[in-house]
Amino acid sequence: MDGRAGMWRLAGLVAGLTGLATSYTAAMVLTIRESPVVAIAEAVIRLTPGPVADFVIRFFGASNKALLLVMIFLIVSLVFAALGTAARTRWWAPLAGYSVLALLTAAAVLLQRGSGPVDLLPVVIGYLTWLVVLALLVTPLRRAERAAREPARPAVPTDVPPVGSPAAAQGRRAFLVRALLVGGAAVVVAGAGKVLGSGRRAVEETRRLLRIEGAGQTPPPRGSSLGVDDIASWQTPNDEFYLIHTALVVPAIAPVDWRLRIHGLVEREIELTYDDLLARERTEAWVTLNCVSNPVGGDLVGNALWTGVLTSELLAEAGVLPGADAVLQTSEDGWTCGTPLEALTDDRGAMLAVAMNGEALPIEHGFPVRTLVPGLYGYVSATKWVVDLEVTRFADFSAYWTQRGWGERGPVKIASRIDVPRSGESVPAGNVAFGGVAWMQGTGISAVEFSVDGGPWVPADLGRVPSADTWVQWAGTTEVAPGDHLVRVRATDSAGNVQTDVERDVLPDGATGLDEVDFTTTDTTDTAAG
Template sequence: MKPAKAALTGLLAIIAALAAGHLVAAFVGLSASPYLAVGNAAIDLTPSWLKDFAVSTFGTNDKLVLLTGMVIVIAGIGVAAGLASRTSPTPGTVVAVVLGVVGIAAVLSRPDIGQLSVLAPLASLATGAYVFRYLHKEVQQDESRRGFLITAGLAVAAGVTGQVLGSRTDVEGSRRAIGDLTPKTKAPEIPVNADFAKDGTPSFITSGEDFYRIDTALSVPRIRAEEWTLRVHGMVDRPMVLTFDEIRQRDLVEETVTLTCVSNEVGGPYISNANFVGIKIGDVLREAGVKSGADQLFSTSDDGFTAGSPLDYVLERGLIAIGMNGEPLPAEHGFPARLVVPGLYGYVSATKWVTDLNVTTFAKEQGYWIPRGWAARAPIKTMSRIDRPKGFGKIQGRTVVAGTAWAQPKGVAKVEVRADGGPWQEAELGADVSDSTWRMWRLELDLKPGAHTVECRATDKSGYTQDQARLDPVPDGATGWHSISFTVQ
């Protein structure tokens, strides 16, 4: 067999295997697709330092980079299997079986899919082995062109059909059917001077499209509100199961809350602010009757992600949110419901697509990130960031330094700025909307032409000023003064 035909045989066989698994997954759960299941397993098994590197390097594109890398690796395996099988189909068949077993193991390791989901990787295994042997025989009989064309066509059709069928859950239709979410208690109106967007800060309210996302799963869960339920159990007197309609019929409240990711480096972008609508978690838990000794609310997402929130924070200020910025939650931000707990980093407070609330203790349960080296309790640290000027930029005319500070739930009392190691100057603050939100700041500096370095630091309402020492995000959030260098012309 010629090398080119051998390589193409292996490549087409592996494509057909993945397409078959994706098609079957459309009926048993799209997360069971071997391609996605292996990717999710890879994420779960990736060391924390490598995950941190991926997030800091690729940002919210880290999943795309992983999927692209998987395509390259899988294609390489297929080509290598084909080249190793120029005289016999046995090596390629063995590779197909091994990859199928890997897919089965990945699916069985997922906590968010049922037992029937194993049918998807089994379909991949059988299809991969069969197609490889079929194409190998076609090449030997010099009928490779017809076999290649048929296989390629069927693989594309199967993959596309699987994706279409797997995405058939009408989430957007379910969102539209909800209509307006009218809170009984509305958030305060946002003053016009809440931000300094004209000077380079973000707008005070972040749109759904711009709101940061850090997920562990490769695919966004697709859940209709009509089919969603939330189980409340554990160390409670009266376990409960709530439907979306039951939550909606309760007294809805609207709160403006800033969410922050613990992965944020000093000056990082993973912080956003929105108006969330929902019900108080504390009201639900008090209705259920929290037993003595409980200190953690352990939440589980539809995709299997788990998080543990300190119970005292949750009882005081946590929300089960069903709306965001005047409409039902976007699918990528947790529709039908998510948790929002001001004052805690997102990995212990902001479970999206939440389906289960277990009142328990930190001694009994650990959330997804805790065994991976992150702190169990993660209060947000007082921080500030310079948004303008940009690092190494060039400025003409007046020098306006503007940025963002946050200290949820204590609130920001002041922000100070200094240039070139000189005296600290107090910045002008935007309107104080809530202690659970970020606060914008600006300061005009009189700087001579040339190179300059500017630093900022925030002080919260408890009197604490953010630490100068630079520490990495692991295990409980970064610290340090943000600084930038630029040139005045």
């Protein structure tokens, strides 16, 4: 067997396993998810046909998942070694092969429920690590092979041919030293990832087991859902709720370590522990949240049941001093937002939320405590992992997003969205169904209308809502002839304000305009006849 070929295989294996080690550590530190290898295993499980899965479970029992992980590890190790061998003669082969592996892994990660762009970072980090390490290892091997092709010149004339090139031997020694150092570093990195990730997973386990008394006792109102397929669910599940934050590493705060300080222009400073907060009287409300970055017709909006403690009661206890008009909120990760004082002290129900849809807040949504202020965009109100509330004046500070050109106070705007039909969808001509959601927190929606091809506005049916702070489902039908069409929607709030058709970008304080969807209707009679 060619010993030099074995070194190329070793280079591919070490580079690949080092990439896996760094991606594992990145997953432990940056997310609360498992490593990319586990994501692949979960994708395999989901895609395995039922009869095959049943056979595996019966044959291997409780060890079937562990066996799957071992098999995946062995397979990718063989692939890494093969790519190392390929690098000997075709430099592009390992690049192409590993790129395919990275894309497949990214797809597996995105198949996980609730995954987002940050969950792809471990894959990217592992891929880049592999590129660097492979280049580091193959460089001395290439030098050794070039030297081996050039016969060594003996220092003293002799009839005995040279055994080998000193330069080639030196290159192989350099490779072995590098491989040993990189392999050792990979072990250290993987071990560090396990240690660093254990704390985050301990917090997640604490959160999972935490039961907040009284949370989830308010069911959706009867009639909130109109029963139309493909309209967004009136209650947004936690793992489908939109997620926007600036934290590269999501804070993982154990409840026992959480503290909230209320200070500034107050008569008395307050510091609360998590137990202090849970010991207070709690409130529960259905509230729709939407992001200021949500474009017209976008999906950065969701509706959930929130449980928490009213900020109005806490600020009343602190005693707000005259002259204050704002509260500067600060997150554990340093993010800040400025909230109008009246929004936290009036009767709209602003709260320090501890539960979402009946369970303790998910870590990525602010566990253990976040703020929630109906009627304001999240960038001026919804602080995840909140640890500090400073009563102050807008004139005395500039918060994270206002420093970047966004509006100071951020009240929500009337909005509506078409969910049915989807853009570009083909539906049977005739009595066509339309539907979607509309919202205007704090005021509520009184009417929704839709128009096809610039025709008359058709009133839609509305679902029931528990308050003015949630979105409402809307649905309706109208006769549509075969062909290509465009439908628009508009909402009217409970104060009589009609949603504007003037188009504005999300910057500086939220988008305006009417959502519209193009669709096609087909003559089913002609289709059947054909």
